[in-house]
Amino acid sequence: MKLRLRHRIQLTLFLLFFFPALLLVSGEKHLNADREHRLQPLEAEQLLAYYAQNIWQQWQRDLNATRLDAPLPHSIKGYWRKQNDAWQGNRRVPQVGLMPCPEAEGRFITLVSTHLVQVYYCRQNAETKQIYQLNLDTLLQQKLASEHFKLAWVFPAEGVAFQPSRGSEKQDITLLASSIKPSLQRHDQGSVLQPPLHYFWHPLPIADTRLLLVHNLGNNYLMGGLLVGWLVLSLLLSLLLSRWLTQLIQQRLAFFSRAAALVALGDFSFRLPEQHQDEFIVINQLFNRMLGEMQRQQQQVSEQNLMLQETNDKLKETLATVQLMQGERFEKARVLLQSAEIGLLRHTVQSPLSSLQQGVEQLDSLRQSMAVQLQHPGLNRTELQESQQYLAELVHHLSEQLQQLNQQLTTSHAGPVPDLGEPSDIRLAELLQQVICDYTPRLNAAGHKIYVRCSSQLVLHLYPQVLYQVLSHLLNNALQHAFPAGVAGEILISVKQEAKQLLITFRDTGVGIDDLNQSRLFQPFHSTDQAYQAAGMGLYLARQLVEELLRGQLHYQRSEEKGSTFIIVLPLAVNDQE
Incomplete structure (x- = not known):
């Protein structure tokens, strides 16, 4: 059928x-x-006694196995030991550790609230004191006889029940129902039936608590x-x-049958209804579109020919316009390239010029000092000789800066760095002191303080002039952009070795860098302060020198505190003689 x-x-x-x-x-x-099968009181008492015995045995085993030099057992959440007035442990000593243990040996200390439950075990003798924190969540992880059973750790005095947290960091703590709370507080063990739940409890030898078993009977x-x-x-x-x-x-x-009959007779004017908003609307629209396309094919061919002719004329006009604009774009690109080269050159020579300016200021200060010495009736030849020696060193330093400036002016920035010489062994502490000495007048004039943490015996094998330029760019960048006018700050340069890498951390206490500028920090011709002309190349050049010549890395480190932190990572062979 x-x-x-x-x-x-x-x-x-x-x-x-x-x-x-x-x-x-x-x-x-x-x-x-x-x-x-409804759980009987005798069966429940046997189950609870079995679970309580397992908990107590596990706690005793882990208590005896707890050591400071080994991982904590599962049932021990924290362990602290005090010997000779010194605490040792896996984290900060809890408040209960600062109080004496209870008078009875082996007593427990409970801290219970509606949000947190903590149980501590304290024992003490004449020489040592030990504090153990129980991991209640682990101790309650027992293999239950049925999936309809639930175990809970009850604190009758506080009226609170603690259950396993099921993987969550937050403790699962509930208040005892008013119907079972009085019975739990008066009797060490017993049961209460409140369909669909049946409650059984048994005493635990830990801090006067109860082990609660809940049986869900269902409906x-x-x-x-x-x-x-x-x-x-x-x-x-x-x-x-x-x-x-x-x-x-x-x-x-019915619509499709009628449409098929009309199409078979050669009538393409029929259209299926499209006002129904359902799944068939797509089929109707496709069928109607097919009929319309068959009628419009000839008309579209003629329209396409006209469009091709118009397109050909527009292409000729566009070609003429492109040829006319090509010369103007090339000229504009040439001007922009020249501006970029000039800006790069100005920023490259900015550091030597700044050093020369500082040297001139030191020369003027020395000149005034020597003039005072010459006018003094009792001329001190020793001080005059020291001034003469300092003057000779300053002249030598200015000569080196002039030679470096001349090399940078006569060398194209597109090529390699000129006259780097061979890599040599340098003491990093001395190089840092040399950079700081060159910027001492600017630091003193602004009231800034600079601190250096570096081993005096740390020796590196690299290009000294390249590392000097990198440190100068970072220090000059901090003096220009980190501190507002009239506000004194601090700069800390620290050096440490991790594995096969050397980390040079450059940190200031200035205004810091916002998120928008952090993403473009090492891009050329980008500056966080538009008040400086031709700025925006210092950090770019510093990163290029570190990556290309020192084979290291330079990056900015985000920090919640105020200020900025730059870290230079040098994967070089470091010779530390200490």
């Missing part, structure tokens, strides 16, 4: 809705079989009613949906 379309849809929908109901019936039957009547309601709803839905789907399909097929 063949079924009609409507009956097939009804049968399919009914089976589709009825299949989950069968799964629910099977699952509920299995669930009820497990819940039908069979509610599930049975839900199953019956689901079956009735499945039948109604299958009848209503099948009727609606049958009418919808028959209506759409």
Whole structure:
């Protein structure tokens, strides 16, 4: 017997809705079989005694196995030991450790609130004092006899129950129900039935607490009613949906039959309705579009020819315009390139010029000092000789700066760095002192303080002049941009060795760098302070020198504190004689 379309849809929908109901019936039957057995007080007492014994044995084993030089056992959350007035432990000593242990040996200390439960074990003798914090969550991880059982650690005096946190860092703490709280406080062990829950408790030899077992008995009547309601709803839905789907399909097929007959007769003017917002609208739109395209093909060919002719004329005009604009763009690009080269050159010579300016200021200061010495009646030849020696060193330093400036002016920036010489061994502490000495007048004039933490015996094998330029760029950048006018600050340069890398940390206490400028910090011609002309190349040049010539890295480190921190990482062979 063949079924009609409507009956097939009804049968399919009914089976589709009825299949989950069968799964629910099977699952509920299995669930009820497990819940039908109600736990008796004697069985509950034996189970709780077994769980309590396991907890106490595990705690005793882990207590005896706890060592400062080994990982803590699972049931020990923290361990501290005091000997000769000195505490040792895995973290800060809790407040209970600063108080004497209870008078009775082996007493527990409990700290209980609605948000936190802590249990400590304290023991003390004449020489040592030990504090242990129990990991209640681990101790409660017992293998239960049924999935409908739950264990909880109860503190009757405070009316609080603690349950395993199930992987969460936050403790699962609940207040005891008023119906079982008095019984738990008066009796060490007992039971209370409050369907669908059955409560059993047993004493624990830890801080006057109880071990609570909760048995969920379930509610069979509610599930049975839900199953019956689901079956009735499945039948109604299958009848209503099948009727609606049958009418919808028959209506759409009638439109397609009429359209096919007209197309067979050569009439392409018929259109399927598109006002229905359902799944068939896509098919209707495609069919109507096909009929329209067949009528518009000839007209589109002629329109395309006209469009091709117009496009050809526009292309000729565009070609003439491009040829005219090409010369102007090349000239503009040449001007921009020259401006970029000039800006790069000005920033490159900025550091030597600054050093020369500082040298001139030192020469003027020395000149005034010598003039005062010459006017003094009792001329001190020793001081005059020291001034003469300092003057000779200053002249030698200025000569080197002039030679470096001349090299940078006569060498193209597109090529390699000129006259670097061979790498040599240098004492990093002396190089840092040389850089600081060159910037001492500017530091003193602004009132800034600079601190250096570096081993005096640390020797590096690299290009001294390159590292000098990098440190000068960082120090000059801090003096120009880190501190507001009239505000004194601090600069700290620290050096440390990690594995095969040397880290030079350059930190200031200035205004810092916002997030927008941090993303463009090492881009050329970008500056956080537009008040300086030709700025924006210092950090770019410093990173290029570190990466290309020192084979290292230079990066900015984010910090929640005020100021900026730059770190130079040099993967070089370091010779530390200490």
